[in-house]
Amino acid sequence: METRTKIYQNIYQDSVALMRISATISDMPGIEQASGLMGTTTNLDLLLESGLLDARPNTKPSDLLFVIKGKPEALDDAFTAAEIALAPKESSESSGGVKRLAPTSLLGALEEAPMANLALISTPGEFAAAEAMKALRAGLNVLLFSDNISVEQEIILKKYAAEKSLLFMGPDCGTAIISGVPLAFANVVRQGNIGIIGASGTGIQQVSSLIDQLGSGVSHAIGTGGHDLSKEVGGLTMLAGIHALANDPQTKVITLISKPPAKEVADKVLAAASKTGKPIVVNFLGADASQIKGPHITAASTLEEAAHRAVALDKGEAADFTSAGPDDLGINERSKIIARTIKSPQRYLRGLYTGGTFCYEAQLLLQNHLSDICSNGPVGNAQKMTSPFRSEGHTVIDLGDDVFTRGKPHPMIDPTPRNERILQEANDPETAVILLDVVLGYGSHDDPAGELAKTIGAARTSLKGSGPAYIASICGTVNDPQNLADQKAKLEAEGVTLCASNAEAVILALQVVKRSQQ
Structure with missing residues (x-):
């Protein structure tokens, strides 16, 4: 393999566009890895840390750097493809019909x-x-x-x-939907009466997609950024979003999504939400639900509950939906069937997530039932992994973490890193269940389920039909570019057990693992 570098002066592309171009080139025959980044000091540090560069090139922040590793005979075509993708696009026509850049x-x-x-x-x-x-x-x-x-x-x-x-x-801020227009990583959902304000991108995606699947719609989904509800920032964007949705005639119900805010910030947010006079659903993941109270406020413990309760309020119904727990009859019946395929020494759960909030929620749901959970981003009772590249015991991993994405596209854009990890976990004789999320929508890979299905098929072939069970949830809608129905069909054809939400998938995986240990 040869690594070749090219610098393109005074060309700018945003990070999402560059990740998608990099992922496309990485899929070309003979190419092992491709990375396109602006030539800033931080980005050069990432390439050096990842090992894709062994020396710092002479670039300016306004330069675009492409590094491609592959077979020598494949590199020319790869750089040609990169240059075509980087070429300036034509803008709208002028009044005289002349194309403008x-x-x-x-x-x-x-x-x-x-x-x-x-x-x-x-x-x-x-x-x-x-x-x-x-x-x-x-x-x-x-x-x-x-x-x-x-x-x-x-x-x-x-x-x-x-x-x-x-x-x-x-x-x-990775996700927003404003007046029906998806921005950044977002799903295509019908417009309706439910407004969302969230500090989590995948959290917004899960709730908005479930709202769509349940027959309601979203007026606006406002992302705050991950630091907004800290004590220092004080929830400034969430408070502004509450004010905006309170005055929006289209919005009848407001849903708030975040990890637990600082107490003084939570108090301000809940007080402002109550004053709107509109029904409010609050999902502060991991917070004590009994502390989330006030006029017009309904607490939710999971993202799934937040979506269902918001839809119920939108329809004028009782907002009492509860996510399935370990004692749920349907979960137990499904887990019995799956557990029959598990054989000793298979006993561990391996969660391989592309969405950070899904990984966070999974740990919260598992922590009171499994005593030895490890993660690269531990929550609650989970322990820090000795190495993020090797699972130990029950492991729940956020593969979108910086340690996995240095110099590489995010796994929502390029599923290769997770697919490689699936093969690694499948070949571990102690792996009983591999738990997965699949995130659709703008910004994500064109066919994440298709790539996942190929990997699972390859794993089963190499293990001659044995191996772990696969349980997954798909975050998306039928109107997403990838089409929810098509994505479901591809995974079901490979024997993947699909659940309606991340919360349901986690509890089903938990019960399968518990049965495998009996």
Whole structure:
């Protein structure tokens, strides 16, 4: 294998676009790995840490760097494909029918679309705050996909936005749906009466997709960014979102999603939500549900419960849905059937997640039932893994964590890293169940279930039909680019047991493992 590097001066692509291009090139014959990044110091450090580069190239932050590793005869075609993908795209036609290149600045974009009122910003972190402030000063609401800006900068931007009656989503905001338009990683859901405000991208995706599947719709889904409900930031975006949805005539029910906020922040958020007079569903994952109370407030313990309870309130019904527990009759009957395929020494659960919030929720659901859970991002009673690259006991892994994505696309975009880990776990004679999430929607791989099915089929072939059971949930809708029904069919054809939600999949996997140990 040979590694070749090319620098493209003064060409910019956002990180999501570069991850998708990198994933496409990595799939080309003879190519082992491809990575396209802007030439910032942080990005070069990532490439050096990943081992894809062994020396720091002479790049400027405005340069785009592509590094491709593969067979020498395949590299020319790979770089040709990269250059085609990087070529400037034509913008709209002028009044004379002349094609124009896409604008290269915020002001240029506003000249082409003067009625625009929102900017989605995805730039290297060291430039993100400045670009976000430019957008706010131009009177635009902002979704800041970029991360790595300081807490001080975040507070300044959010306070400025509040002064100008603008909405600032982020930093590190991966998902939003505004007036039916999916932004960043989001699903295609029908419009309706339920508004969502969430500090979690995959949390918003799970709740909005389930709302769609249950026959209701979403007015707006507002992402806050992962730091918003910290004591320092004080929930500024969630509070602004509550105010916006309170005054939105389309929104009849509001759903709040987050890991447990700082207490003083939670108190402010719950007080503001109660004052809207609208029904509020609150899912602070892992928080004591008895402490989530107030006028018009309904607590939910899982993402699944949040979706079902919001839909019930939208329909004027009792919001009393509860996610299945270990004693659920249906879960137990299904687990009996699956457990018959498990043989000694198979006894461990291995959760391989692409969505960080799904990994977090899984640990919360398992912690009172399994005593020896390990994770690369431990929650509750879980222990830190000795190495994230080798499972031990019951293991629940977030494969989207930085340790796995340095210099590589996120596993939602390129499923290769998780597929490789599935083969590793399947060949461990102690693995009883492999628990999986599949996330559809814009930004995700074109056919994640298809790639997953191929891997599971290959694992079963190598093990001559034996091996672990596979349990999964799919987060998506029939209107997503990948189509939920098509994705389900591909996994079911490989014998994967599908569940309606991550919570249900976790409890089913738990019961199968418990039966395998009896």
